[in-house]
Amino acid sequence: MLFSILVVVVNAGVCVIYDSGIIAKPQAPPLILVNPGTQGVNVTLGANNTWANITVKATTEYQEITRNGGFDTSPNGWLYGYTVYSGNATVAATWNQTYYFAPGASGVVLLYMRLYNPSNIIGYVNGSIYLVQNVTIPNTPLSSVTLNITYYSTYTTSFSTLSSYYLFAELLCMNGTIAWSGLQSITTGSWNNASFTIPTTSITPGETYTLLVGARVSGSTLNILTIIGNLTIYQLFDSVRLYVEPLYPSFSGSVLDLNVTNGNYSSSLKAANLTVLGGTNVNISVFLANLSGGVTTSIVASSGLLTSNATSEVQLTVPPLGYTSGYIHLSASIYPSSVVNMPLKIRYSVSGVTVTYQVNITIIDPPNKDIAVSSTHNISHQCTHVRLGRDRSVKGFKHLDKLLPSILENSIPLQRWRG
């Protein structure tokens, strides 16, 4: 382009003109929208996955509020953590379609923990390993809250005593205090269903909690000759689903996933407006979360009015295999038969560049306006009583431990919880 400067006298004024140019080379979007496949959510994605129309079914039916509670195709939405109370530990956590030593389930998470005490003279180890996910309780009174788990447990040890071996679950407040905890004895060597009934008085509607589900184990020896011991557990989960039964039409879950293909972006949401047809007894909370558990503040609507129309920012990055970079979480309770519409803007930025996508969320009470909703994948639990690893002998321990690299090979590693 030819640049020039021209000076022109205009009456009493002097006019100076500079030539300049702007070139834009459009590129494929580095952040795309993905249908999370949540039950009760119908997502229509636009071409290039840069806009979406979302219809959410709010219901009084028994509903799951965990994200990807069946681990059907990936560990997306779940992290793992562990705690060692005594001894040292080696841990691993992976997802695979199936693990040969625990057949009969499809889409399985394996938590592996090896506790040992090379220098502990009292011969005692104690630790836990668990799955982690943030869950938000619908903002309406609840009739019941239930945690259903399908698990397979096995262990090997060189200790003389397996002091304790429990399936445990906890709901932690965001400040880390325990809102509720449950403990059950573990049945080993087979796929089992466990259920925890959580008192509705233990939790607050509208609050977000961190759900932990895992195994807690301890072992010891009284034999002075075997004070150096090992205790290894293999804890598998086929599903971890937290259900609530609300009194008013409600929904709580992810309505849209976001996937970054290149770069790191500060991301946020903004509500353009809120329209309510029907009763105005509408409470809504929307936030954006990333894969490592970071969340923004919420867009909040109370009694049908927006009281906060924008979130803070959270960092979205290219996700590891099996995960999405982040998701939009919606928690809503609406008046029976009402229809709520909330256009949202998704913003992501780096340096001084901000990209904005448009998303429209409609929340309906389905008895009057039913929609096609995505179906859940029910897994057949053909429990086979394989008891590999049940043997506490050194031979059994070596058997599984030797095979651990091949067990983990080609599996998708879970991301570690930093809570």
Next chain:
Amino acid sequence: MQTRASFGWKHVIALLAIAAVASVAFASIFVFYGGTITAYYQAPPVVWASGTNTNGTDIGGKTISVNIAGNSTTLSVAVHPTYGYTYYKDIATIKNNDASNGYYIAIRVTSPANITSIAGASVTLILSNTTSTELIDLGTTGTSSWYYLPAGSSVSVSIQFYLPGGVKLPNAVVAGIQLIYSTSNAETPPSTV
């Protein structure tokens, strides 16, 4: 013989005389007065300058390329927008280095962005400071209204692109602009000659 020779010379002289008289009759009269024009070139008081995101990181790991040259009188920008709205904030500024005098500035679109064939697509240049904002459509030829730049002040330059999802990505979108500044806002900026 004598008669024929005398006729030739007389007639030649007569024709020259007639031609001389005729030439006086068809010519203008030029009068010349002396005078001088002296231009004292000065550094440009209004210039392109860097913004907070000049040569910053673009989406997709690319770079917002901003080149300010020609004694800060030319600006070249290369960016990499995507679908939806892509907003490039404060990629450059227009700065008034004159501490004593304010100027009126305008942006003229000389070559509109070749994006108008895509329904809904747009490119907008935004001039803004803490109190006012001027939007300039880079998809249409034309000249913006005057924007006052007080003495010693600057105005931020941002660009917003909108490309609807579903269309094919254009190879490149190019817009040619002129930055115009004047001591007066009394007239529409003139065209270059």
